[in-house]
Amino acid sequence: MTSSNLPPKRAAESVTESVQVVMPNHLNGAGRIFGGQLVAWIDVIGGIAARRHCGCAVTTAAIDNLQFREPVYVNEVVVLRARVTFVGRTSMEVRVDTFVEDVSGTRKLVNTAYLTEIALGADGHPTPVPPLLCETMQEKAEFEAGRRRRERRLSKADNPLSTLSGIS
Ligand SMILES: CC(C)(COP(=O)(O)OP(=O)(O)OC[C@H]1O[C@@H](n2cnc3c(N)ncnc32)[C@H](O)[C@@H]1OP(=O)(O)O)[C@@H](O)C(=O)NCCC(=O)NCCS
Numbered sequence: 496m497t498s499s500n501l502p503p504k505r506a507a508e509s510v511t512e513s514v515q516v517v518m519p520n521h522l523n524g525a526g527r528i529f530g531g532q533l534v535a536w537i538d539v540i541g542g543i544a545a546r547r548h549c550g551c552a553v554t555t556a557a558i559d560n561l562q563f564r565e566p567v568y569v570n571e572v573v574v575l576r577a578r579v580t581f582v583g584r585t586s587m588e589v590r591v592d593t594f595v596e597d598v599s600g601t602r603k604l605v606n607t608a609y610l611t612e613i614a615l616g617a618d619g620h621p622t623p624v625p626p627l628l629c630e631t632m633q634e635k636a637e638f639e640a641g642r643r644r645r646e647r648r649l650s651k652a653d654n655p656l657s658t659l660s661g662i663s
Contacts, residue, residue, distance in 0.1 A: 509548040527567060551614050
């Protein structure tokens with residue numbers, strides 16, 4: 496699972512932020528944002544952060560966590576912030592924090608998701624990614640936590656029933 500001989504990239508280089516305004520066409524029947532719309536925004540920004548790290552095309556292999564902690568209504572602003580937190584050989588873990596921001600600028604956390612993005616070479620197959628240079632204590636701690644998340648994620652991927660029944 497070691498990284499490639501490519502030159503390392505700083506974790507900060509992948510930081511990506513996007514701001515969306517919730518329009519009427521983003522709502523569900525209850526007048527709140529449609530969850531699938533948020534997932535689409537999370538997937539897009541996660542892919543961009545990963546692409547900034549590896550400098551090639553990427554595809555999403557997994558999204559770990561989706562919990563909608565706050566409702567989001569029309570005309571509210573959704574802020575998404577993504578950064579690469581861990582890399583394997585061809586995979587990158589991207590953390591995406593999603594906030595709803597009110598007119599005073601106060602942000603409430605809606606969701607934190609970890610995405611697994613895979614770098615794809617020109618042949619469409621997984622290709623090695625640069626090592627991740629973690630400079631701050633937080634980046635280093637996140638990298639170590641990412642290693643543990645990867646192990647859990649892959650053991651679940653090997654045994655999909657474990658996520659349904661609690662067996663592992
Ligand atoms: C993700 C995908 C490219 C992996 O292909 P593969 O043939 O299994 O490739 P490999 O076995 O070489 O694995 C490549 C990397 O993906 C990781 N990976 C594979 N399946 C994974 C899963 N379910 N969850 C997390 N990571 C996974 C592997 O751990 C490996 O990472 P590493 O190189 O850092 O160790 C392939 O399953 C795929 O194309 N899936 C569809 C993705 C897609 O279309 N997404 C769009 C939305 S549906």
